[in-house]
Amino acid sequence: MSTSGNASPSIQEIRAKCQEVFGCKPFLWQCRALEATLKGSDVIIDVGTGAGKTLAFFLPLLFRPSGIQIIVTALNILGQQNVETLQRARVTAISISAECATAQNFQDIADGRYRVVVVNPEQLMKPNGGFEKLFRNEGFVSQISSIVFDEAHCISQWGTFRPEYKQVSRLRYLLPSTPFVFASATFSPLILEDIKQTLHLRNENLTHIRLPNDRPNISLGVRQMKYAVSSFLDLIFLIPQSWKEGDPPPKKFVVFFDSIAESVQAGRFLRRRLPLEQRKKIRWLHSNMSEPFKKQTVEQLKNGEIWGICATDSFGMGMDLPDIALIVNWKILCSMCTLWQRLGRGARDRDLTATTYVFVEKKYIDSEREKAAKRKAAREQTKKRKRTETRDEEPAQKWRRVGDTGLATRVSVQAETETPEIDEGNVVDNVDPAALQELMEWDFDDESDAEEPEERVSWPTEERVLGVMLDLSMCLEDRLEVRRALYHEQEKGRNSKAVVKKRGVVSLPPELDDFVNADERKLGCRRVPIKAYFGSTRAGESCVTHACSRSLRSPHDVNSHDDTLRM
Numbered sequence: 001m002s003t004s005g006n007a008s009p010s011i012q013e014i015r016a017k018c019q020e021v022f023g024c025k026p027f028l029w030q031c032r033a034l035e036a037t038l039k040g041s042d043v044i045i046d047v048g049t050g051a052g053k054t055l056a057f058f059l060p061l062l063f064r065p066s067g068i069q070i071i072v073t074a075l076n077i078l079g080q081q082n083v084e085t086l087q088r089a090r091v092t093a094i095s096i097s098a099e100c101a102t103a104q105n106f107q108d109i110a111d112g113r114y115r116v117v118v119v120n121p122e123q124l125m126k127p128n129g130g131f132e133k134l135f136r137n138e139g140f141v142s143q144i145s146s147i148v149f150d151e152a153h154c155i156s157q158w159g160t161f162r163p164e165y166k167q168v169s170r171l172r173y174l175l176p177s178t179p180f181v182f183a184s185a186t187f188s189p190l191i192l193e194d195i196k197q198t199l200h201l202r203n204e205n206l207t208h209i210r211l212p213n214d215r216p217n218i219s220l221g222v223r224q225m226k227y228a229v230s231s232f233l234d235l236i237f238l239i240p241q242s243w244k245e246g247d248p249p250p251k252k253f254v255v256f257f258d259s260i261a262e263s264v265q266a267g268r269f270l271r272r273r274l275p276l277e278q279r280k281k282i283r284w285l286h287s288n289m290s291e292p293f294k295k296q297t298v299e300q301l302k303n304g305e306i307w308g309i310c311a312t313d314s315f316g317m318g319m320d321l322p323d324i325a326l327i328v329n330w331k332i333l334c335s336m337c338t339l340w341q342r343l344g345r346g347a348r349d350r351d352l353t354a355t356t357y358v359f360v361e362k363k364y365i366d367s368e369r370e371k372a373a374k375r376k377a378a379r380e381q382t383k384k385r386k387r388t389e390t391r392d393e394e395p396a397q398k399w400r401r402v403g404d405t406g407l408a409t410r411v412s413v414q415a416e417t418e419t420p421e422i423d424e425g426n427v428v429d430n431v432d433p434a435a436l437q438e439l440m441e442w443d444f445d446d447e448s449d450a451e452e453p454e455e456r457v458s459w460p461t462e463e464r465v466l467g468v469m470l471d472l473s474m475c476l477e478d479r480l481e482v483r484r485a486l487y488h489e490q491e492k493g494r495n496s497k498a499v500v501k502k503r504g505v506v507s508l509p510p511e512l513d514d515f516v517n518a519d520e521r522k523l524g525c526r527r528v529p530i531k532a533y534f535g536s537t538r539a540g541e542s543c544v545t546h547a548c549s550r551s552l553r554s555p556h557d558v559n560s561h562d563d564t565l566r567m
Contacts, residue, residue: 011028011031014031017063021062026055026056027052029045030059031059032207032209033045034056034060034063036207037060040177040179041179041207042181042199042201042206043179043180043181043182043206043208044181044209044210045183045184046183046208046211047209047210047211048185048214049340049341049344050215050344050349053150054082054150056183057071057148057181058086058116060146061091061116067144067145068109068114068143068145069115069144069146070116070119070124070146070147070148071117071118071119071147072124072147072149072168073150074120074121074151074162075314076097076120076291077291077298078118079096079097079119080095081319082095082116082118083095092114092116093116094108094109094114096117096118097123099291109134110134110140112140121167121168122164126164135175141175144178145179147171147175147178147180148180149168149182149183150184151184153184153186153187153188153195155194155199156190156191157191157335157337157338166198168198169200171199172199186336186337187534188336188337188491188533188534188535189488190491191337213534214527214530215347217353218346218347220356220526221356222357222359222360223359224361224368225361225362229331230265232265234359235270235330238326239270239274239282241273243275243278245278249304249307250307251326252301252324252325253307253324253327254301254309254326254328254345255309255328256311256313256327256328256330256342257310257330258312258330258333259312260312263284263310264286266284266310267283281307281308282306283297283301283308284309284310284311285297285310285311285312286311286312289314294314297309297315298315319345321348322352323347323349324347325347325354325355326356326357327342327343327345327355327356327357328356328357328358328359329342329357329359331361332512332516336512336515340530343358360516364508364516364517365516365517480531483514483529484533486510487511487529487533488533512529514529515529
């Protein structure tokens with residue numbers, strides 16, 4: 001519903017009205033987004049997690065008394081969360097999922113009973129579904145203030161396994177005069193370009209609200225796994241050893257996994273560290289669970305009834321829990337967008353702080369790659385020496401006739417047995433005795449440690465980024481501008497999975513590789529590759545060249561009596 005030509009409310013009027021209805025004053029950028037929507041422009045809201053995107057969605061309701069907002073969300077649980085927020089402000093809203101996509105509900109929507117309609121892309125784009133019929137109703141379409149895509153990066157990244165996201169391009173033809181709003185904390189330049197092409201956005205009718213997506217109140221840490229991946233022993237710091245009734249509870253945590261099976265296995269492992277009567281304090285949450293159970297679990301975590309969740313992305317984007325103190329990402333198989341969304345669940349209340357850890361296998365650590373390369377070179381040298389010694393000590397040869405030619409041929413006699421080599425890199429030592437005892441109780445067969453990490457050259461006075469040599473005497477800003485261009489060049493044609501195979505070698509995309517190895521590569525801060533990838537600010541802004549005060553201590557300190565989460 002374009003309102004071009006009508007006088008827009010002033011910033012003071014917007015803030016006063018928002019305070020009256022929602023009990024808070026909007027930021028200037030939220031007011032600017034409203035102004036653009038009221039003028040009929042498409043809007044991109046490119047701001048960090050927890051910055052207030054949701055409030056920006058609701059502001060048009062204040063100045064269009066009969067207007068209707070349609071909000072498209074990736075997760076049903078977020079839809080219900082929005083409905084409850086609006087109900088507290090006495091705004092009528094409904095969340096449409098497969099379970100409630102009834103004829104009566106769509107009739108109520110058509111009759112204007114609800115000011116806000118929240119829906120997932122599957123229901124929105126369902127052939128001959130309720131929304132297709134609504135969009136043919138000119139009276140209803142004239143009342144739509146805007147269509148909002150929450151977590152809009154999914155349009156680009158999730159289209160392969162949720163094809164309805166790619167089909168939303170049809171909406172531009174069905175609703176040519178309706179403003180579209182796209183919001184996310186994780187827009188890379190390539191994702192933005194893809195969305196612009198998919199939804200046919202024109203620069204002359206597009207307002208881009210852009211703020212840094214950094215989260216200064218969360219600390220970033222990367223930890224190399226010490227134990228077998230399938231043992232989950234690296235997570236024992238989450239539950240203090242010998243915890244008993246009456247002890248302080250652990251800090252509220254969420255551990256993210258890329259598979260349902262791992263989330264369940266890890267949850268069971270952590271439960272075993274607690275007394276029987278306390279084991280339900282740890283839950284796992286994934287897409288196969290019912291919506292009521294997910295909602296209940298989130299509420300219990302919010303209220304402190306449970307301590308932690310082992311989750312897939314079913315618990316993730318946009319989940320508005322203000323006080324999660326600890327976020328863990330298990331392995332690094334996701335994309336940079338997914339990783340930053342997950343870590344952004346920590347300390348949504350900007351007055352609080354949170355700690356985040358990304359646990360990675362040793363094959364992704366530069367120093368371990370170099371050790372593996374040296375071991376491989378030593379083995380090759382040993383083999384070469386043995387071959388030379390064998391030739392020098394070749395046994396006496398004898399003549400024998402070959403075939404019927406009557407010719408004599410010299411034949412050497414070789415032993416067919418070889419002594420197996422021992423790879424000292426697989427020897428386990430310095431294992432915590434308490435952890436080792438738990439390790440012996442588990443039956444697992446993990447092959448990840450047996451994989452030979454790929455070779456990597458050392459980085460003394462120059463570095464290699466995707467085959468381009470960079471002089472380390474260059475200033476950090478210039479080096480990162482080169483990195484940014486290379487990140488985006490490599491991203492083209494790559495799907496949303498992070499780990500890729502090239503000639504049989506498993507490797508990380510360069511932005512994640514830099515994130516993991518930021519310290520060894522003298523980047524100064526793990527935020528540097530994040531900022532370079534998303535391009536939200538000058539790459540080195542607010543980061544230092546020697547060390548970052550928000551890069552972490554060791555995990556065993558997380559549940560200590562010292563509550564300080566920043567270094």
